[in-house]
Amino acid sequence: xxxxxxxxxxxxxxxxxxxxxxxxxxxxxxxxxxxxxxxxxxxxxxxxxxxxxxxxxxxxxxxxxxxxxxxxxxxxxxxxxxxxxxxxxxxxxxxxxxxxxxxxxx
Amino acid sequence: xxxxxxxxxxxxxxxxxxxxxxxxxxxxxxxxxxxxxxxxxxxxxxxxxxxxxxxxxxxxxxxxxxxxxxxxxxxxxxxxxxxxxxxxxxxxxxxxxxxxxxxxxxxxxxxxxxxxxx
Numbered sequence: 001x002x003x004x005x006x007x008x009x010x011x012x013x014x015x016x017x018x019x020x021x022x023x024x025x026x027x028x029x030x031x032x033x034x035x036x037x038x039x040x041x042x043x044x045x046x047x048x049x050x051x052x053x054x055x056x057x058x059x060x061x062x063x064x065x066x067x068x069x070x071x072x073x074x075x076x077x078x079x080x081x082x083x084x085x086x087x088x089x090x091x092x093x094x095x096x097x098x099x100x101x102x103x104x105x106x
Numbered sequence: 107x108x109x110x111x112x113x114x115x116x117x118x119x120x121x122x123x124x125x126x127x128x129x130x131x132x133x134x135x136x137x138x139x140x141x142x143x144x145x146x147x148x149x150x151x152x153x154x155x156x157x158x159x160x161x162x163x164x165x166x167x168x169x170x171x172x173x174x175x176x177x178x179x180x181x182x183x184x185x186x187x188x189x190x191x192x193x194x195x196x197x198x199x200x201x202x203x204x205x206x207x208x209x210x211x212x213x214x215x216x217x218x219x220x221x222x223x224x
Contacts, residue, residue, distance in 0.1 A: 001167070034210050034211070036151075038151075043200055043214035046212050049210040049212075050210075055212070089151075089153075091204075091208045094153065094156070094166070095141070095143075095153040095156075095209045096153060097153065099150045100151070
C-alpha cells in the first residue's frame with residue numbers, strides 16, 4: 001500500500017495568514033492526489049483533485065501543487081470558516097489517506 | 107441533486123455481523139465507483155472498499171475476507187456486509203461516490219456509526 005504522510009499534524013494560524021500543508025507519498029503517484037476538508041461532525045468535502053484542480057464552488061484562496069511524491073495545499077488568506085481537518089488522499093491505486101492536519105484559527 | 111443516505115449502523119458484539127446500506131439519488135450507482143470509507147472515533151479517514159462500474163470489487167487489507175461490498179441496481183443502493191466484526195471496526199462508515207476510476211470522492215453521505223462492543 002502507498003503510505004501518505006502529512007505535516008504538520010496540527011497548526012494554529014491567524015485570520016489572513018498564508019497556510020501551507022504538505023503531503024508526501026511513499027512512492028511516486030504522479031498527480032493522483034486529492035485534498036479534502038472535514039469540519040467536525042460532518043462528512044469530508046473534496047477541495048482539490050489531480051493535485052491542483054480546484055473543485056467547483058471552492059474558494060480561490062485554496063490551491064494545490066506538486067507531483068511525484070511531494071504535494072502542498074495552500075490557503076492564501078486564512079478565513080475563520082477554514083477551521084477544519086485537512087486530508088490528502090492518493091488515487092494512484094486503491095485509495096489511502098494521510099493522517100490529517102488539524103487547522104485551528106487563533 | 108446528488109444524495110447518499112447511509113443506514114444500518116448500530117451496536118453489535120464482537121464476532122457479529124451487520125449490513126450497511128447506502129441509498130443513492132440523483133445519479134446511478136452502477137455507472138459510478140462507489141466506496142465505503144470509515145473513521146474511528148477521533149481518528150482519520152480509512153478507505154474500506156470499492157465497487158467499480160464494471161462490478162469489480164476491492165478491499166483494504168484490514169477487512170479483506172470479512173467485508174463484502176455489493177450493489178442492487180434496481181434499488182440504486184450499495185451495501186457493505188460486515189462479518190466477524192472486531193472492536194477495531196468501530197467507526198463512522200461513510201458511503202462515497204467517485205465518477206472515475208481515479209477515486210476523487212466528490213459526494214459523501216452523512217455516515218452511520220457502527221460500534222462493536224460487548
